Amino acid sequence: MNQKELEFFRESLNKMLNDILQKGQETIEDMTESGEVYADPADRATAESDRAFTLRLRDRERKLIKKIQKAIQRIDDGDFGYCVSCGDEISIARLKARPVTTLCIACKSKQEDEEKNRGD
Incomplete structure (x- = not known):
């Protein structure tokens, strides 16, 4: 960036x-x-x-x-702008939508799937 x-x-x-x-x-x-x-x-x-x-x-x-x-x-x-989970760059579009984010879209989706499977 x-x-x-x-x-x-x-x-x-x-x-x-x-x-x-x-x-x-x-x-x-x-x-x-x-x-x-x-x-x-x-x-x-x-x-x-x-x-x-x-x-x-x-x-x-x-x-x-x-x-x-x-x-x-x-x-x-x-x-x-770097994902705390995988280290990849977070897209500018995602950062513009949520500038406080710490996860790229792939890691965030994975996190949400794991939470859903645990029933959180």
Whole structure:
């Protein structure tokens, strides 16, 4: 992978990271400002359900932050774009679709097949 491609992925990963951090900050602000009182229990239940859903999304994004940071570190280390299982290059198309990936499509398919056979 050439330097221009690596910079493209670094910028893309940094943008993803900044977007997630901004959403997290907005969620914190919304939840600290939200001192609403609901007269109707159904409205309160809906608001609580929405809040729980938002928190689940933010938790998933928290896990993604770690993957993004590791991908940026792999760029710095010169390991980005190589499958951790077989060592082959991961296709640019796959990296564009999922820049945090560590497996080429063949190894990922094999992993999914093994998980399916184990019943995971």
